[in-house]
Amino acid sequence: MALIELKNLTYHYPLTNSPALQDLDLEVQEGEFLAIVGANGAGKSTLCYTISGFIPHFFKGELAGSVSVAGIDPTKAGLGEFVQKVGLVFQNPFNQISGSKFTVYEEIAFGLENLGIDPAEMRERVDEIIRLTRIEDLKDRSPYALSGGQQQRVALASILVMRPQILVLDEPTSQLDPIGSQEVFQVIKDMALQGMTIIMAEHKVEWVAEFADRILALSAGQAIKLGTPREVLGSPELPEHGIGISRYTQVARKALQAGLWPEKRSMPVTLDECVQGFQEIIA
Amino acid sequence: MKLINSIKRDFNTMTLVMIPVAIAINVVIGQIVALLKLPVYLDSIGTVLVAAICGPWAGALTGTLSNIIWGLLVDPNALPWFPVALFIGFVAGWCAVAGLFRTWWKVIITGILVALAAATVSTPIQVYLYGGITASGSSFITAFLLQTGRDLITAVLSTNFLVEPIDKIATCLLAFAIIKGLSTRYLARFPRPENITM
Amino acid sequence: MPDRLSFFIPRESRVHSLNPLTKLALAFSLIILAFFGPGLFLPVALYFFVLVPLSLLGKVGKEFLQTSFRLLLPLFAFLFVMQSLFYPGGETVIFSFWIFSATSEGVVFAFRTATRILVMVSSFLLLLLTTHPSTLMNDLSRRGVPASLSYIITSTLQIIPQMQARAVTIQDAQRSRGLDTGGNLINRIRSLLPLVGPLVFSSLVDVEERAIAIEARAFTLPVKKTSLIDIPDSRGEAVLRWVMAALSLMTIGYRIWLSLN
Ligand SMILES: Nc1ncnc2c1ncn2[C@@H]1O[C@H](COP(=O)(O)OP(=O)(O)OP(=O)(O)O)[C@@H](O)[C@H]1O
Ligand SMILES: [Mg+2]
Numbered sequence: 159m160a161l162i163e164l165k166n167l168t169y170h171y172p173l174t175n176s177p178a179l180q181d182l183d184l185e186v187q188e189g190e191f192l193a194i195v196g197a198n199g200a201g202k203s204t205l206c207y208t209i210s211g212f213i214p215h216f217f218k219g220e221l222a223g224s225v226s227v228a229g230i231d232p233t234k235a236g237l238g239e240f241v242q243k244v245g246l247v248f249q250n251p252f253n254q255i256s257g258s259k260f261t262v263y264e265e266i267a268f269g270l271e272n273l274g275i276d277p278a279e280m281r282e283r284v285d286e287i288i289r290l291t292r293i294e295d296l297k298d299r300s301p302y303a304l305s306g307g308q309q310q311r312v313a314l315a316s317i318l319v320m321r322p323q324i325l326v327l328d329e330p331t332s333q334l335d336p337i338g339s340q341e342v343f344q345v346i347k348d349m350a351l352q353g354m355t356i357i358m359a360e361h362k363v364e365w366v367a368e369f370a371d372r373i374l375a376l377s378a379g380q381a382i383k384l385g386t387p388r389e390v391l392g393s394p395e396l397p398e399h400g401i402g403i404s405r406y407t408q409v410a411r412k413a414l415q416a417g418l419w420p421e422k423r424s425m426p427v428t429l430d431e432c433v434q435g436f437q438e439i440i441a
Numbered sequence: 442m443k444l445i446n447s448i449k450r451d452f453n454t455m456t457l458v459m460i461p462v463a464i465a466i467n468v469v470i471g472q473i474v475a476l477l478k479l480p481v482y483l484d485s486i487g488t489v490l491v492a493a494i495c496g497p498w499a500g501a502l503t504g505t506l507s508n509i510i511w512g513l514l515v516d517p518n519a520l521p522w523f524p525v526a527l528f529i530g531f532v533a534g535w536c537a538v539a540g541l542f543r544t545w546w547k548v549i550i551t552g553i554l555v556a557l558a559a560a561t562v563s564t565p566i567q568v569y570l571y572g573g574i575t576a577s578g579s580s581f582i583t584a585f586l587l588q589t590g591r592d593l594i595t596a597v598l599s600t601n602f603l604v605e606p607i608d609k610i611a612t613c614l615l616a617f618a619i620i621k622g623l624s625t626r627y628l629a630r631f632p633r634p635e636n637i638t639m
Numbered sequence: 640m641p642d643r644l645s646f647f648i649p650r651e652s653r654v655h656s657l658n659p660l661t662k663l664a665l666a667f668s669l670i671i672l673a674f675f676g677p678g679l680f681l682p683v684a685l686y687f688f689v690l691v692p693l694s695l696l697g698k699v700g701k702e703f704l705q706t707s708f709r710l711l712l713p714l715f716a717f718l719f720v721m722q723s724l725f726y727p728g729g730e731t732v733i734f735s736f737w738i739f740s741a742t743s744e745g746v747v748f749a750f751r752t753a754t755r756i757l758v759m760v761s762s763f764l765l766l767l768l769t770t771h772p773s774t775l776m777n778d779l780s781r782r783g784v785p786a787s788l789s790y791i792i793t794s795t796l797q798i799i800p801q802m803q804a805r806a807v808t809i810q811d812a813q814r815s816r817g818l819d820t821g822g823n824l825i826n827r828i829r830s831l832l833p834l835v836g837p838l839v840f841s842s843l844v845d846v847e848e849r850a851i852a853i854e855a856r857a858f859t860l861p862v863k864k865t866s867l868i869d870i871p872d873s874r875g876e877a878v879l880r881w882v883m884a885a886l887s888l889m890t891i892g893y894r895i896w897l898s899l900n
Pocket of ligand 2 (some may be wrong): 202
């Protein structure tokens with residue numbers, strides 16, 4: 159059985175008539191990195207909340223179809239079971255600070271205190287995660303006195319330290335400056351390379367194209383495409399749904415029109431593929 | 442059992458996160474108003490807000506903690522007054538449960554009831570702790586009433602009945618204005634959204 | 640942004656390293672002694688022979704005196720003037736002018752009230768100057784105070800300075816747009832709304848996401864929480880706390896016995 163299985167999922171937020179997600183089917187295997195792309199309001203966050211159990215437990219509303227995440231069924235288990243298996247990091251770094259801790263070190267330990275982990279083990283785990291997320295230099299600072307990028311890495315560390323089986327990331331860099339984004343992407347890449355199962359809503363398609371195993375494209379709550387980055391991002395219908403395409407694809411499209419792109423070659427989605435295409439035409 | 446359930450009902454995660462924001466609203470607006478030298482305190486808008494959308498117990502807790510926090514950060518003199526703040530939240534909360542937080546004129550009634558509670562509860566504190574005289578301007582009224590031969594408790598109580606309503610009505614109306622500015626979808630996350638919608 | 644989260648002054652001292660509960664118990668028993676103990680001069684004695692020496696031992700003597708003067712002087716001045724003139728039971732006139740006359744009963748009453756308040760405020764001040772709020776809350780929740788209560792208090796202490804900073808930003812922005820915040824009463828009330836509105840709504844918007852964030856960190860999971868920080872406590876301190884509790888009870892008992900006779 160796949161680690162995440164959604165069958166025929168339809169979800170309505172409370173007091174709404176049109177579904178935020180409609181007839182969605184999705185299977186994600188252990189160790190896979192799935193990216194979710196879609197225009198504003200397409201349902202990316204809604205899907206992230208569903209996989210992390212906040213839908214239906216926190217948001218209420220109507221959930222139809224079946225959901226199984228790491229063996230948990232939200233109709234049988236509470237949010238508590240979800241948060242022990244699925245870690246959620248979202249857009250606004252500032253709002254993810256617990257608010258009850260005065261240093262970054264204590265902030266990261268907050269989740270472990272709530273899980274009832276023994277203090278000695280707690281310190282080991284916090285030290286380890288601080289190293290992995292490269293925030294050793296921040297550990298004695300106040301979590302509020304950090305830049306957005308630093309806060310987001312602290313948020314990631316605070317979730318990772320709880321050792322979730324699945325990491326759900328909802329546009330974790332959309333509110334960060336380029337340097338902050340770089341730092342956060344680096345940590346995510348490290349986690350992906352270590353074989354963690356990652357679900358990530360993200361609009362920076364160049365990055366997604368390079369690191370995701372598969373991409374799910376959403377539009378108005380429905381899945382319009384699911385496949386490898388090349389299959390999804392190279393597909394011509396994406397812009398119709400208001401989904402940004404990789405700038406390498408854009409270049410190649412223009413080049414194709416001008417007769418500067420090898421006809422048989424598919425549309426590139428990463429820099430490397432783009433360079434290869436041009437090398438071929440020049441040769 | 443009924444009591445415990447009634448208390449539990451007020452507290453979900455939204456309440457927990459809301460209370461610190463409400464206390465901060467109390468403290469920061471209280472300080473701004475003091476700075477602008479307005480003839481009111483307006484230091485319990487957050488308390489009334491929580492009382493209306495989360496319930497009386499949450500309101501009482503917000504009031505009490507506001508006072509303690511004010512004592513911790515600004516002035517330890519505030520600490521003994523916590524019962525007043527507690528009752529402001531508690532009474533506002535029950536008023537909201539009774540439907541007195543749905544239209545602006547009902548909110549004025551809530552303001553009056555809250556003022557009566559605040560005046561009554563602060564009187565014994567003022568009398569036994571400070572001998573009836575505190576460092577606020579309204580103590581001049583108390584002194585005047587004492588000069589005209591009233592006994593201490595009557596003097597303090599009448600002073601409080603005179604000065605409290607304006608402040609508490611303004612406080613409740615401002616809290617009401619804030620609630621009107623929030624979306625139904627947001628309010629629905631709190632324990633008692635039915636207090637303000639019909 | 641004001642970086643002072645509370646009165647706390649981080650220093651190494653014997654008082655700082657006491658268990659927070661011991662300091663809390665000390666504050667409460669001093670207040671009980673001051674209000675219910677015998678004699679007019681007991682509160683002053685407690686102040687000079689217990690509180691001041693402890694503040695010196697805690698290396699916060701200067702801040703202790705400065706802060707208590709700043710907080711209490713206006714109240715005391717007011718109290719003495721008003722009580723000596725208007726104390727209801729006042730008969731022994733010390734001096735009079737125009738329609739007023741000061742009575743010695745009023746002065747004694749003012750002295751009694753002022754010294755009690757002095758002990759009350761400075762007991763807490765000593766606790767606050769030498770104890771980090773998060774240490775206090777950690778220790779209390781370890782002893783059974785609900786974790787949500789300590790969450791609320793510590794998170795409030797962090798939100799307030801942020802909101803104050805935000806208020807300053809909004810105020811500056813409005814002043815630069817020519818909004819008048821001075822002048823007559825109507826003007827000042829009018830200037831309040833555009834300041835308070837944005838401040839309140841922007842902070843309320845954050846609430847939903849913050850609730851999700853602490854849920855994601857298992858805050859409401861029904862397991863017994865552990866604590867990263869180990870707060871030292873000793874047998875000696877526990878004994879001390881029991882002694883203080885007994886002393887407080889005896890004082891209250893003495894007061895009840897007195898009022899019954
Ligand atoms: N709490 C809510 N209550 C009601 N409707 C909601 C709620 N949250 C989102 N929606 C609606 O559900 C739909 C999907 O929203 P969602 O936030 O999942 O989109 P998104 O793809 O994450 O968009 P964005 O790129 O803006 O983050 C939108 O139409 C939105 O208005
Ligand atoms: Mg979103």
